[in-house]
Amino acid sequence: MMKIIKHSGHKVPFDKEKLKSSLKRSGASSDLIKESLAEIEKQMYDGITTKEIYKLAFEILKKASSGHAARYNIRLALQMLGPAGFFFEKFISKLYAADGFKTKLNLTLQGKCVSHEVDIAVMKNNKITMIECKFHGSKEGSSDVKVPMYILSRFNDLKAIKHTIFSNSETIDSCIIVTNNRFTKDAQDFANCSGISILSWDYPQDNNLKNIIDRRALYPITCLTTLSMIEKEKLLILDQILVKDLISAPDSLSKIGLSQNRIKNILNEAAEICKHR
Template sequence: MKEVIITKANGQKAVFEPYKVESTCVRAGATKEEARKILERIHPKLYPGITTREIYRLVLHFLSDGVNQAVKHRYRLKESIMRMGPAGFPFETFVGRVLEHYGYRVLSIGAKMQGHCVQHEVDLILESSQDDRKWLVECKYHNMPGRYTGLKESLYTHARFLDLSDMVDREMLACNTKVSDEVVTYAGCIKQRILSWRYPPQNGLERLVEDKNLYPATILGLSRREIEMFSRQRLMIAKDLLDVDINDFVRKTGISPKRILSLQKLVNQIIG
């Protein structure tokens, strides 16, 4: 396959790596054969300087043609997480809900805590069910692709942790983007846990979501109003929609029963 130089979301140039498209499609549920066919179809449309956003749209276009539609929705995981913030879908609440499935209890969200020096508003306080240690979690959300979470966020998370060290035992920085190399180095030095997109390499945020079907409700292709209604009901995880009382949910959100049943069907396809 001919080498093509592409433009990443942050403006940097890079060599197009076909295996990334193929592996992402497979993780979303496509077969290896389907993933290879998609790669074969997008390759003739590549040109020097093509953006990763354009490649993403090409993949979505070809996923719409002959592939299980649930795969297309799962492929849009990163985009779905980025849809949270603008409509008031709190990223920190989503992170808490995900980590509840991995041995943590959420003790508080957005609580004000008095430190040695100043008062802090802390995104999350978690307790590990394994050792009862309390974790301070700072959540950094970006709604634009190509952004990295940098050293500044890691530094202020650690500073906050130090000021609250009488009340918490460990610290974590959680974000929906990739982190810089400086963050990885610094966090490793001070024993700060990082949970981000693709980091840790085999246990990043996307893997935690995929491994236990913890897809955000925004993956269902909701309208802005529907996202707002789901947020008000604190329904963050798509599969939680399967457990709602439909009549009660209709009354509280104004969303029609037909639409809710349709969304529940889609949820079953996505997590199936």
């Protein structure tokens, strides 16, 4: 069986079904998926890296549709919300706001013992949840058991007293930890045992980040293939986080100095990405 090399340097057997699933998630048709797999397999060799396979798939999809390529690019697009992860926190806040939550970012709250910086607080049905974001700048980074252990102690200190977040005299009812990559098995087990919720690229199985993003078409602007990285950074600074933001507020594209022809191409790609769902 052909072996491929992961980002970590480990050699693993090539998983055709995994590649097929990622192509399907891009919105590609059955025929395009079949053609793409055939073309990729034709160019593969023992010891090819996952990065090279990704590049092959991306280029094939881009020739067919920039929208397919953009959706295939989601995980890398989340990594582009760094390097510090502040824009990733804004992105997560947008996901919750789209689901009807009130949100606040970057809070400093006094606990029973010490004060704590909280990435995001969200409220729905008068229940408040604190959200802590763990951003990883590379695909192989993962959050281990120390992360939920540490955040549990902070949550326990904060939930012990009342706060002023959205109004006066509020309590924090629950805690969620979100990462753009993965949690280790120990981290998952500890979180589940201690009552903390966790959300990652592929966990929980049926309601993970990739599913939420696809289901609600809440794509980060960093997935767009018609924008350069510098242009993406300029838009993020203008608080344009989601592709949907660009469609509803296209003036931001003029603000960063793009021509009308470029703007038209970018908005066409944005519409194609969101139309998929």
